[in-house]
Amino acid sequence: NAGVTQTPKFQVLKTGQSMTLQCAQDMNHEYMSWYRQDPGMGLRLIHYSVGAGITDQGEVPNGYNVSRSTTEDFPLRLLSAAPSQTSVYFCASGRAGTEAFFGQGTRLTVV
């Protein structure tokens, strides 16, 4: 019973590098989202998707891209990493009007 799986768990990037954080869910949830968590700021929504082929921006979308080609997967792309993107990233999935299920997080450091 995997739930929401995020990879990698830890990553160190150099400024300017690009990378993709992976998120997969096996619960057939239509809704998926990416959050970043920074001390004292709670979880802030980066991007979300209400179904395959449909994505929208959240509160802090700059510097990140997403796509949703399948129900199961929702990757987050950092186009050109900056130190300000050092954070813990959480992927979540759920159905409309219900709770979200979270992955274990990816701790990203940009040097």
Place this chain on the structure above:
Amino acid sequence: AQSVTQPDIHITVSEGASLELRCNYSYGATPYLFWYVQSPGQGLQLLLKYFSGDTLVQGIKGFEAEFKRSQSSFNLRKPSVHWSDAAEYFCAVGESTGKLIFGQGTTLQVKP
């Protein structure tokens, strides 16, 4: 715009004492409300949720929360805190699309 405020950034209570964590929200329609808990280095675990009906909801680990529409609040309570309850607690409001908006979080420290 929708928002969630957790007025207490950090709370310290003695083991065995009662606990109340505050949460206020701003939302135009009837909200879906949640409390999540996060232990250090871990993901978020759902404690309880309110969608409709009885305004006092029971959750896991002995937690409960009360929805008060007139006060736009959804405070979390526990009658007797255990050392293992030390963690960060997040209140969130959910939209019908599934989108969640979180408060800033409250860190709970438990004194022996």
